[in-house]
Amino acid sequence: MKNKATGQGNGSVYIVFLAAIAAVPAMATDMYLAAMPIIAKQWGAPDSRVALSLVLWFAGFSVFLLVCGPLSDKHGRRPVLLAGLALFAAASVACALATNVAQLIVFRVLQGIGAAGPSSMCMAICRDRFEGLRRKHILAWVGIILGLAPMVAPTVGAMLLWLSSWRIIFAVQTGLGVMLLLASWRFYHETAAERVAGRMLTLMGRYAHLARNHRYTLSVMAMGLIVGPFFGFIAFAPIIYIQIYGLSNRTFSLLFGLNALMGMCGAFVCTRVMKVLSDTVLLTVCFVGCAAGGAGILIWGGGHPGAFAAAMCAVTFFCGVSRPLSNHLILEQVRHDIGSASSFIVFYQFMVGALCMRIVTTPWHAPIRVFGFVALLMPTMVLAIWPLLLHLLRTPQPVAVSPESASAV
DSSP, rough: OOTTTTOOOOOOHHHHHHHHTTHHHHHHHHHGGGGHHHHHHHHHHOOHHHHHHHHHHHHHHHHHHHOOOOOOHOOOOOHHHHHHHHHHHHHHHHHHHHSOOOOHHHHHHHHHHHHHHHHHHHHHHHHHHHHHHEEEEEHHHHHHHHHHHHHHHHHHHHHHHHHHHHHHHHHHHHOOOOHHHHHHHOOOOOOOOOOOSSSSSHHHTTHHHHHHHHHHHHHHHHHHHHTTHHHHHHHHHHHIIISOOOOOOHHHHHHHHHHHHHHHHHHHHHHHOOOOSHHHHHHHHHHHHHHHEEEEEEHHHOHHHHHHHHHHHHHHHHHHHHHHHHHHHHTTTTTSOHHHHHHHHHHHHHHHHHHHHHHSSOOSSSHHHHHHHHHHHHHHHHHHHHHHHHHHHEEEHOOOOHHHHHOOO
């Protein structure tokens, strides 16, 4: 199958490229987790204030996803991708030079803004190039490769902390950002086949057009909830493993990597099971599995770190199975404003994640129970919405009309 926009082939190198640019957020967050308690102790700051450098990173990242999408529909994917990687690398340098928590938070927000470019373009490029079953397989394989980042990043971060100070983590992130920038400059050729016109305010208004697509809107709202506990775990992991259970940084990185491995296994299982089970059946099983894992955390997670890790692995496994199918389902509902639609998918998922992070990092009296409640609530809400969404998707869809055609009429 050839690229619809450029005629490029489908080689595995391209899949690795998509996974690499999608891994920028994981690289910027997971490598940094083990350093958070050290930074708080070094500067005498509360853990909750240092945690803002993670939570607000996600907030800045998520908000600017909404800007990147329309810009890529107007100017193409390539300029947005390159600009985002350049800002990410520059902000990483600034983080390494920060002298207090306030500066670190500001520079981390800028780093998150830069990461929005490559992250949003991954799904848009995939939507540009691939269709149908091929797209589901590509999304699944991207998920498999992408799972390496949260496996490797915490271990790398822990090793860097053992060798030097936390600042070297941002130096490494700078180097990785520069490498991706050079690779994108040389390797990626524009895939957007259409362009839209208008000023920035007009471009942002295209989200209103997407909002009138009820299939797309409800799909995004429902499918985005399932990833909430996974993102919440990213912020909660150092709290439960290091602070509550008193595990070493090395053990923390191993357990965090095990959880990421389960996400990879889920994505791999998806590539096999999607051939024999319908998307509807498979997604239903995933939602039930995530809910069961959340219930396990709520009931047994406070008793032993192994029990928490096992239940969380179940949540992540079923989340890994569901994401290629759910993202494909959402992308199938749009034919125009693909950059905006792709960006909003990632925006919504990360905003749900940022909310979950803020909830679970608040100093609760029983933090593990709170996390377990969140992990149970999110998939339960998806299961409640699921029948309505299936009914809507099975209803005959009217012929799609582009915004330009409608305005011309």
